[in-house]
Amino acid sequence: MSTEDQNDPTRPPKAWFDMGGDLAGAVVPEEHDYALWEKRVDALVMLSQKKGFFTVDGLRRALEDMGPDAFERLSYYERWVAALRRNLVEAGVLTPEELATRMEEIRARGATYGDVSAGATDG
Amino acid sequence: MPHDHAPHPYRPDQDGPLTEAQVTEIAIRELLIEKGITTASEVTAEVEAMDARSPAQGARVIARAWTDADFKARLLADGTAACEELGIEMGTLKLVALENTETTHNVIVCTLCSCYPRNLLGLPPDWYKSRAYRSRTVKEPRAVLREFGTRLPDKMAVRVHDSTADMRYLVIPSRPEGSDTLTEDALAALVTRDGMIGVTQL
Amino acid sequence: MADRVRVKSWMPPGHIRTPAYLRGKTGEIERRLPAFPNPELLAYHLPAPDIPLLRVRFTMEEVWGADAERPEDVIEAEIFAHWLEPA
Numbered sequence: 001m002s003t004e005d006q007n008d009p010t011r012p013p014k015a016w017f018d019m020g021g022d023l024a025g026a027v028v029p030e031e032h033d034y035a036l037w038e039k040r041v042d043a044l045v046m047l048s049q050k051k052g053f054f055t056v057d058g059l060r061r062a063l064e065d066m067g068p069d070a071f072e073r074l075s076y077y078e079r080w081v082a083a084l085r086r087n088l089v090e091a092g093v094l095t096p097e098e099l100a101t102r103m104e105e106i107r108a109r110g111a112t113y114g115d116v117s118a119g120a121t122d123g
Numbered sequence: 124m125p126h127d128h129a130p131h132p133y134r135p136d137q138d139g140p141l142t143e144a145q146v147t148e149i150a151i152r153e154l155l156i157e158k159g160i161t162t163a164s165e166v167t168a169e170v171e172a173m174d175a176r177s178p179a180q181g182a183r184v185i186a187r188a189w190t191d192a193d194f195k196a197r198l199l200a201d202g203t204a205a206c207e208e209l210g211i212e213m214g215t216l217k218l219v220a221l222e223n224t225e226t227t228h229n230v231i232v233c234t235l236c237s238c239y240p241r242n243l244l245g246l247p248p249d250w251y252k253s254r255a256y257r258s259r260t261v262k263e264p265r266a267v268l269r270e271f272g273t274r275l276p277d278k279m280a281v282r283v284h285d286s287t288a289d290m291r292y293l294v295i296p297s298r299p300e301g302s303d304t305l306t307e308d309a310l311a312a313l314v315t316r317d318g319m320i321g322v323t324q325l
Numbered sequence: 326m327a328d329r330v331r332v333k334s335w336m337p338p339g340h341i342r343t344p345a346y347l348r349g350k351t352g353e354i355e356r357r358l359p360a361f362p363n364p365e366l367l368a369y370h371l372p373a374p375d376i377p378l379l380r381v382r383f384t385m386e387e388v389w390g391a392d393a394e395r396p397e398d399v400i401e402a403e404i405f406a407h408w409l410e411p412a
Contacts, residue, residue, distance in 0.1 A: 012336040014345040020234030020285065021346040021389070022258035027270050031248035036170070037145045042246070043169035044151055047161050054370060060236055061340040061368035076237075076252055078144040085147055090370060094154055102150040106141070113141060113149075219380075234344050261346065263394040281398040288342050288378055288403035289361045 016068040038077040045084050053091040062086045172212075173246065180211050181243035181293055182314035186307045188220075189298045195222070202293065206243065216242045221284060222295045223324070228275055229282045230268065230321030231292040232260035238286035240293050244316055251320065261285055271322040294321040329353050330381060331412040332404060340368035343408045347400075351412040352383035355401055363405065377406040 034042075049055060062083035070079055088094045106113060141149075155161045184206055188195040198205035202218030218240060221229040233239070237252040250256055260267050264283050265275065275281065284292050296318040302310060317323040334349035342364050360375035367373045381404050386396035 012338070014336075015341070018235060018341075018345045019254060019257040020261040020344045022254070024255040024258035027250055027253065027255045027259070027267055029248075029250050029271070030253070031250065034246055037148050039170045039173055040152060040166060041144075041148050042173060043166050044148070044155065044161075046169055047155075047165060051160065055362075055364075055367045057340060057364040057367035058370055063236070064340060071254070074144075076249070078142075081144045081147045081151070085151060088151065088155075093158075093160065094151065098154055099147075099150055102154055103146050106146050106149050106153075234346070235342060261344075261400050262389060262392070264398065265394055281395065283398070283400045285344060285400060285402040287344060288364070288405065290358065290378075290380075290403055 015064065017064045017071070034077075041077045041081045041084065045080060048084065048088065048093075053093055054087040058087045058090070059083050176242055177245040178243075178314070178316035178319065179311070180245075181240070181316070181319045182311040183209055184211070184220075184243065184293065185295055185314045185319065186311035188295050189302075189310055190307050195295070198295070211242065213242050216240060217290050218243070218293060219284075219290045220293050220295055221282070221321075223297045223321075225297070226278065227280050227282060228268075228321065228324070229284060229292075229294045230260065230264055231284050231286065231294060232257060233286040234258070234261055235285075235287060238291060240291040243293055244319060248316075268322060271317065273323050275324075294319050296321075296325045299325045329412040330379070330404075330409040332381070333408050333410060335408070340365055343404055344402065346388060347381075347383060347402060347404070350383050350387050352381040352387065355380040355382040358403065361405075363407075378403050379406060379409065380404075381409070 045059060049059075059080070060083075063079055066074075066079060066082060070082075074082075085094070085099065089096060089099075152166060156163055156166075184198065187209060188198050194205060194208070197208070198220045199222060202220040203213050203216065205220070206213055206218060221231075223229055233251075234257050237247055237257070239247040239251060241247070256267065261283050264281050268275065268281075286292055296314065298310070299313055302313065305313075313325055315323060315325065318325045329351060330353070331351045332343060332347050332349060336345070336348070356379075358378040358380060360377045362373035363376050364373070380401055382399050382401045384396060385393035385398045385400065388400060
């Protein structure tokens with residue numbers, strides 16, 4: 001898919017996540033050790049799949065639908081947690097109301113709640 | 124297991140106000156536990172299993188393939204079954220192993236997302252998931268490899284493998300010269316993650 | 326399925342696992358894999374019938390034409406059978 005094709009109004013545009021062959025800069029050899037919250041997002045995605053609420057395809061579709069801005073603006077697991085949330089709502093496991101209420105409660109526990117949460121094993 | 128790049132920062136997550144993503148994670152986790160869908164220990168076990176997976180798993184497979192021609196043949200024929208022979212938990216991962224030779228170099232990419240053989244290599248590095256790597260590896264693999272310091276001889280052909288669907292890939296690097304007398308464990312220590320992705324040679 | 330296949334040049338919306346850069350391109354079947362549930366339906370939590378999956382090998386020349394970095398190098402990718410036609 002060349003740039004010319006992308007500008008052709010008679011053809012549908014290539015999807016943003018379908019990156020093969022796009023122009024891009026040098027590969028920056030970055031990596032980081034994953035934080036606990038990132039690993040927990042990953043764990044919750046894997047467990048949700050094992051329990052049959054969605055497949056990796058549903059996760060990918062939600063990530064794709066977040067669009068290219070989210071890809072540039074958010075980190076990998078920031079996008080994953082949003083895709084996880086969406087798939088769990090679609091599967092009827094969680095409601096938006098439950099999530100919103102709980103997130104409000106968590107914020108009310110204070111900015112340092114993360115310290116407590118990181119150490120606790122009971123959730 | 125040697126790391127292939129020097130900068131390797133720890134990304135702090137518990138020393139500032141909780142981010143939106145962290146609050147979301149906590150909320151989902153708490154609700155799933157309260158609903159009896161999962162348990163705290165199940166989540167912990169999943170994180171521990173993740174931590175236990177590293178390129179050392181893949182390196183064991185490669186070292187065995189270098190020292191046991193029959194195993195290598197089985198690995199090339201059915202990568203999943205061969206890894207399970209070594210006691211590696213493969214879960215749902217379906218593996219295709221790709222052998223580098225004197226005339227062929229293999230490199231793995233996922234242009235559509237960031238599929239990766241995590242049971243054998245652990246979680247992927249950030250660069251593997253980057254726009255630059257995903258975009259360019261299928262079009263100019265030799266240029267991408269040069270950015271990793273890999274210069275292939277002119278006579279060597281490149282095969283790029285795009286993980287588009289249900290298979291995951293592992294490159295069997297060429298065995299380093301002068302390694303004839305090494306034990307299998309010593310050979311495994313020579314195998315790098317980047318070598319098994321195919322962006323470097325050993 | 327013939328040994329030489331062409332990837333359909335469809336551009337449908339939705340969750341698709343056939344990269345755009347391979348659409349309309351001709352390659353040879355490298356190996357036949359088992360059938361897997363159609364990801365285009367799984368992505369929307371729908372029942373998904375199994376579809377044969379094939380690994381197809383394309384030359385850089387076929388995919389990128391005059392822009393190829395090295396015409397004889399190859400790209401291999403998994404393509405579901407409903408995206409392929411005999412070439």
